[in-house]
Amino acid sequence: EVKLVESGGGLVQPGGSLRLSCAASGFTFSTYWMSWVRQAPGKGLEWVANINEDGSQKSYVGSVKGRFTISRDNTKNSLFLQLSSLRVEDTAVYYCSGQGHHRFDSWGQGTLVTVSS
Amino acid sequence: QSVLTQPPSVSGAPGQRVTISCTGRSSNIGAGFDIHWYQQLPGTAPKLLIFDNINRPSGVPDRFSGSKSGTSASLAISGLQAEDEAEYYCQSFDSSLGGYVFGTGTQVTVL
Numbered sequence: 001e002v003k004l005v006e007s008g009g010g011l012v013q014p015g016g017s018l019r020l021s022c023a024a025s026g027f028t029f030s031t032y033w034m035s036w037v038r039q040a041p042g043k044g045l046e047w048v049a050n051i052n053e054d055g056s057q058k059s060y061v062g063s064v065k066g067r068f069t070i071s072r073d074n075t076k077n078s079l080f081l082q083l084s085s086l087r088v089e090d091t092a093v094y095y096c097s098g099q100g101h102h103r104f105d106s107w108g109q110g111t112l113v114t115v116s117s
Numbered sequence: 118q119s120v121l122t123q124p125p126s127v128s129g130a131p132g133q134r135v136t137i138s139c140t141g142r143s144s145n146i147g148a149g150f151d152i153h154w155y156q157q158l159p160g161t162a163p164k165l166l167i168f169d170n171i172n173r174p175s176g177v178p179d180r181f182s183g184s185k186s187g188t189s190a191s192l193a194i195s196g197l198q199a200e201d202e203a204e205y206y207c208q209s210f211d212s213s214l215g216g217y218v219f220g221t222g223t224q225v226t227v228l
Contacts, residue, residue, distance in 0.1 A: 035217075037163075044119065045155070045163060045206055045219035061216055095162055102210045102217070103153040103169075107162040 026039030
């Protein structure tokens with residue numbers, strides 16, 4: 001059974017930093033592209049970033065470029081998202097997702113990031 | 118501001134058929150990129166419902182079907198059931214943005 005478990009969310013002040021983690025199990029993690037998708041409270045879904053199988057290719061949505069960094073550790077079946085220079089508008093539930101071809105096949109339960117003073 | 122537009126809500130009585138439209142543009146659906154659909158039950162993570170325009174993952178009832186034409190796509194739910202009450206999102210790739218885009222979301226209500 002595919003399982004994705006996010007952690008690391010919490011309350012942070014504007015301008016602060018946070019590192020999200022996603023522990024993967026039940027599939028061969030090192031052979032899948034992975035993504036982060038977020039959902040602001042009461043709003044729709046927004047793709048944030050993705051990374052290829054060996055970590056050599058990364059893409060980001062424009063609003064987070066230069067502030068967020070996606071990475072992975074295939075030896076630990078883990079995905080990460082480093083969030084920096086956080087803004088109030090980054091407040092959202094962040095989901096880890098295992099990608100198929102240009103789609104999101106599996107999802108974690110999400111971790112809430114709240115940016116507020 | 119999403120580049121894929123969906124109606125905010127649709128509703129139907131149990132057993133009825135409802136459809137949800139997803140309107141895109143020449144840089145996403147019109148460019149030939151596939152459409153995928155997700156179901157998000159209240160308080161839970163999204164779940165892949167339809168992939169590559171028309172295909173259902175294992176375990177998804179055949180009451181759910183997808184189609185695509187031109188710059189639009191549709192999700193149909195036949196034999197509507199109370200458990201189908203959820204938010205539904207379409208998703209594709211946009212070549213102008215260079216990334217993935219989701220629709221605005223549609224709330225399905227079973228009357």
